[in-house]
Amino acid sequence: MAEAIAADRATTLTEIRESLRAGQRSLADWQGGPLAVSAVPGAGKSTGMAAGAAIAIVRHELNAKRQLVLVTFTRSAAANLKAKVQRHLRSLQYPLNSFVVYTLHGLALTIATRNPDLSGISLDTLTLLTPTQNNRLIRTCVERWLAENPDRYQRLIEGRQFDGEETERLRRQSTLRTEILPSLATTVIHEAKSSGMPPAELAQLAASVTRTLTDDVEDYDVLTVAAGLYEQYQTLLSQRHLIDYDDMILSALRVLADDEARRFWQNRVFAVFEDEAQDSSPLQTQLLETLARDAEDATAPLNLVRVGDPNQAINSTFTPADPVFFNQFCDRAQHQNRLVVMDQAGRSSGVIMAAANTMLTWVNQSGLAGTVAPFRSQAIQPVPVDDPQPDANPAPIGGGVEFYRPPTVMETVRLLAQRSLALHTENPTLSQAILVREHRQGRFINQLLHDPETLGVDLLSTGLQIYDVGEQERQTHVPSEMLTILQFIERPHSPDRLKSLLRVFVDRQRIASQDLNLLAKQPEQFMYPGPLDSPPTTEAAQQARRLCTGLLRSRFELPPYHLIPFAGLTLGYNQSELATADKLAARLSQQNREDNTLRAMIQTLQEIVGSERFEAVDTEDRDDRYTRRGQLTILTMHKAKGLDWDVVFLPFLHERTIPGNLWVPQQQTFLGDFSLPEVARAQIRAHTHAESTPAPIPDLLTAWQQAKNLKTAEEFRLLYVAMTRAKRLLWMSAAHSAPFTWSNPDNLSDLPPCPALPTVMSYLAETRSRQPR
């Protein structure tokens, strides 16, 4: 019996290995030690990793006490990977408890909570900070810092060109307290903490910064300010018994600093396989390296397999992840002959891969992102004809890659809709997606697609399903938007509450974006100006005033629970958002039956908004709903990562957004033409990116330039991710006339296309003309 199983198993193992393409087999053949796999889009990273994991588990006879640990970035990716490994193990008749799949935070939390004495983390006494609580905490730490550092605060207020005028002082104070300093704190705390740098170390680093000494630039000693904010934050966390996401990693590392605990975990973990490795921060990598080390021999090679694509790193401008770390790991591995480049991909038609490759090469050569090339130089290659993937490198639809320059954005959507409709009519099983750079573009498209009269194309009657992912997400904002409105109604004279409300109006496109500090600094004068006050003059400000006073009137005219639907109408909610608001109102009314007051409603809403919970990886959180056949999905380029469709539309590819420019909002320019959070981030990264010797920390202006380069590089990588989602048709366009910013879609300008695209198209045209007919 046992022999029969062993023989079956051997056959199945061979079959699994043979189901892989050449690059993937390096994962199947892994016997131990470190391995870096740098893969191109569509190479089949997850497929290769799942097979490699199953083979390693059987080969090394792993079990519940000695497991393979697989780590990936998101919960949905973790669920997918787990399902794939389970499928292989079932076919091998091998126990499923021989491996575990975690997200990085899930892994850290498991280690920390199983060893509460060492980690200092017990979920009975500590609470995980939710994003909403985090915002409030940051505001408090800013207020405390201001109170303790009046001189520095004063210097920031004075910035440049300050004449001491009172209204201007109030405006600057509001901008500093509610925008600049909270953003500085958020960026720096996350950046420093996820690199294992405590506040004191940041303060030390601040001392080593080269100061900017020019006549018209004051550098405000930004890292010292940042270190002060960080220190306040840490004090507040411990006073309130809270932990944040970075603390989870730190506390897991604290556990592993203990010899006995470390040995326990290292014995339990046979090896670590990490997917999406380009997205990890230094501290996260340290955690994985510690687990992958031999329990008895610290000098033995790490059993660590890291798979990723540095060219798809698209989180580096809003998280501390940066492809530099994975690139460094790959370079080190290359020196030891332990780097595998998986460059064959079966996802797309040849011409789509050629377009992506051309874009990559052009961008690297253009120098647009400074001296550091945005991309690792690797080209996507087609797979050989005998590849195991069915229908690999499928035939293109039409030319496979198209680029249009319609006169307007409306015309762009019309063209897109006509094309989508024709494709669906011809082949209703195609999957299609429209990828946008920001939600507002998605909303603009969705509205037009649901308005056949204006558009002149009726997509809806054809059976093609339109799925706007952003619209589903907007629903989840309903409770917090209602909370903001009720808090304003409760205390309309608070500048902070008024400003939060105005922000919601801008986000919901009820008012144009403008300097909200100007409106919010003196609420009473703004809403009910007396004879001596000067009321707002711009149409945008007057519209804001009408909406605010309308809400205040409603408080006196409506019973509390009718405030919610009224607020929904004020925000211009659509049918489904209104239905969500109604449901929320019903829940509030039920929960507060005994105490039917505004105060009680606010309290209940705060609880609802604050109760985002941690969920296990196990939930069936799959992405399949985004890629259904016969469906046209609208989603952001960021969300599209890891997914693919037969047809991908990229409608608004303008230079203004890709690569775009880091810019400073008008109301913040009193400090100078740079952004403090971005400068601080670049300064910290100069330190954390240095591999050995301490690196010099750039002065403010150099750091600002580096931040701009980072943003440019990332936008091009995002375009690369978007282009490589297409299997058979990549449809791109950039209208001649388009909104200067999408917060105001009616304000049109003549905009040039993303500079890489003309090159890509002329290259493709040239190759086509050279092909034999």
Ligand SMILES: Nc1ncnc2c1ncn2[C@@H]1O[C@H](COP(=O)(O)OP(=O)(O)OP(=O)(O)O)[C@@H](O)[C@H]1O
């Ligand atoms: N060896 C293989 N045999 C059959 N199908 C495969 C194989 N390798 C990959 N595929 C298929 O190719 C597609 C892409 O694979 P996968 O999602 O693993 O790629 P990826 O490298 O993670 O892509 P990206 O990084 O661009 O998101 C999937 O549909 C997968 O089923």
